[in-house]
Amino acid sequence: MKNLKKILLTRFLVLLVGSVFFTSFVTYIFMKSLLVEKNIDVSELNILYLVLVPIFLFTIFVSFYFYKRVVQRLSDDINEITQYLKEISNKNYEKVIRINYFQDFLEISLLLKNLIKRVNQKDKKSSKK
Numbered sequence: 001m002k003n004l005k006k007i008l009l010t011r012f013l014v015l016l017v018g019s020v021f022f023t024s025f026v027t028y029i030f031m032k033s034l035l036v037e038k039n040i041d042v043s044e045l046n047i048l049y050l051v052l053v054p055i056f057l058f059t060i061f062v063s064f065y066f067y068k069r070v071v072q073r074l075s076d077d078i079n080e081i082t083q084y085l086k087e088i089s090n091k092n093y094e095k096v097i098r099i100n101y102f103q104d105f106l107e108i109s110l111l112l113k114n115l116i117k118r119v120n121q122k123d124k125k126s127s128k129k
Contacts, residue, residue: 005071012067020056027052073101081109088112093120 031048035041077099087095093116099106 005075008067008071008074012063016060016063020060024049024052024056076100077102077105081105081112084109084112088116088119091123 028049080097080099084095084097097109097113099109
C-alpha cells in the first residue's frame with residue numbers, strides 16, 4: 001500500500017506546477033499578442049513577467065503551506081486511530097480516541113468503538129465460562 005503523504009504530495013505538486021506553468025504560458029501568449037497588435041516593444045512584456053514571477057512564487061508557497069497543514073492534520077488523525085488500535089490489541093478497551101479534523105476518520109472511529117464494545121462483551125462472556 002502506498003504512503004498517503006507521498007500520494008498527496010505528488011498530486012499536489014503536479015497540479016500546482018502544471019497550473020502555474022499553464023497560467024503563465026497562456027498569460028505570456030495573450031500579452032504577446034496584445035503587444036504585437038499595438039506595436040509595443042516586447043521587452044515590456046519581460047518586465048511584466050518580472051513582476052508576475054514573485055506573485056506566482058508567492059502562490060506556490062502559500063499553497064504549499066496549506067498542503068503541509070492538511071497533511072499534518074491527516075497524520076494526526078491517522079496516528080490517533082493507529083494508537084487506538086494498538087491499545088485495543090493490548091486489550092485496553094477503555095482507551096478513548098479523539099479525532100480532531102476529518103469527518104471520515106470520526107465515522108471510522110465511531111465504528112471502531114462499536115466494534116470494540118462487542119469484542120469486549122464477547123471477552124467478558126468467554127471469561128465467565
